[in-house]
Amino acid sequence: MRVGHLIQSIDVTSGGTSTAFLGTLGALGTRAGLEVRAYCARPVDGDPSWESVNANPGSFTLVTGSGRMLSAGALGAAVSADVRSGRLDLLHVHGLWSPDLLAAGRACVAAGVALVWQPHGMLVREAYAQKRWKKELFMLLGMRRTLMRTSGMVFVTEEERDHSPLAARMARAKLHVVPLPVSPPTVEVDAGLRLRARARFGIPTDAACIVFMGRLHPVKRVEMALEALREAAEVRGGARLMLVGGGDEAYVASLRSRAAELGVSERVVFAGWVAGEDKWLALAAGDVLTLNSVHENFGFVAPEALCAGTMPVLTSNLALAAELKAADVAEIAAPDAASLGAAWVRAIERNRAEPVLERGRAWVRANLSAEAVGKKLEGVYRAALGGG
DSSP: EEEEEEEEEEGGGOHHHHHHHHHHHHHHTTOOEEEEEEEEEEETOOTHHHHHHSSSSSGEEOOOOOTTTTBBHHHHHHHHHHHHHTOOSSSEEEEESSSSHHHHHHHHHHHTOOOEEEEETSSSSHTTTTTTHHHHHHIIIIHHHHHOOOEEEEEESSSHHHTGGGGGSOOOGGGOOOOOOOOOOSOSSSHHHHHHHHHHTTOTTTTEEEEESSSSSSOOOOHHHHHHHHHTTSTTTTOOOEEEEBBBBBHHHHHHHHHHHHHHHGEEEEEEEEOTTHHHHHTTTTTTTEESSSSSSSSHHHHHHTTTTEEEEEEETTHHHHHHHHTSSSSSOOHHHHHHHHHEEEEEEEHHHHHHHHHHHHHHHHHHHHHHHHHHHHHHHHHHHOOO
């Protein structure tokens, strides 16, 4: 089966969709019956995604130059040409709101090539409401019609599917839930890892440490984490909050100001954006990982924290919260600072007393390994091609 995967661009430093795209390619690499080709704009120099591109140079079509607001560019043209020439049996599109993606999808519909679309949370009500005028314009220009004519739609959680209004108008058999694969750590996870990690980031060995990892952006509700630190400090006086990630300079400056207002500046560590081994060390440095965003389509960092032996705390509004709670590998909080701080304290105590590492890693292997996800995706493709 010849499968194409299309994303507008891969830029791992700016969001989870790129990480999901590359992880999906890795998962499909475990399936012997698939010939996979990736299409995207060229990554920026220095972006970690080049590691994946350079490891599989013959499997990528990299294009320079994208379309304008309402017209496709070289990327859409390249994929559409391969569709029309019969090079692909199926195209799997990642993301939305791009004229290049829309052009490729329409080419599939016109040529009778199976089309699978993965919106990565962009159809969920909360996400759709942001810059809604732009999305409504795309829908009017053919996006809605093309999405309704896909062979299959892939969501990473049942919550994403059930909170995407467009999905309610599609045949249920076309809707598939396939989680994202999580890669294993690139460091040896052993008894000494946390000590090495603390030394790397300057965290005292005797202090409780809460790690936030992700883009520093208002949607992540970092301010809530700062307020929760003050709440948790009443129980864990020396607790540190380590913010791992980059963001707009003005917003980062506002976070520093807010920490000063709350009187917690000396216990907040701005670690910046990290990659590779440092990412795993940052996760391992914590007693707790906090994930308290307004919305997360999946939340890669929670299962990654489990792989590093760190218990995640999620607010109850997030997609993975119920599943991780059922597996007893996370603490869940209401989406407010007091509840979040209390959940951190519970997780710190559990993390030090229970074998979180083994139970958490077993859950990740069973549900989110490359092999498990690759098998599910191949099933989606065969269904899209009429194989049942």
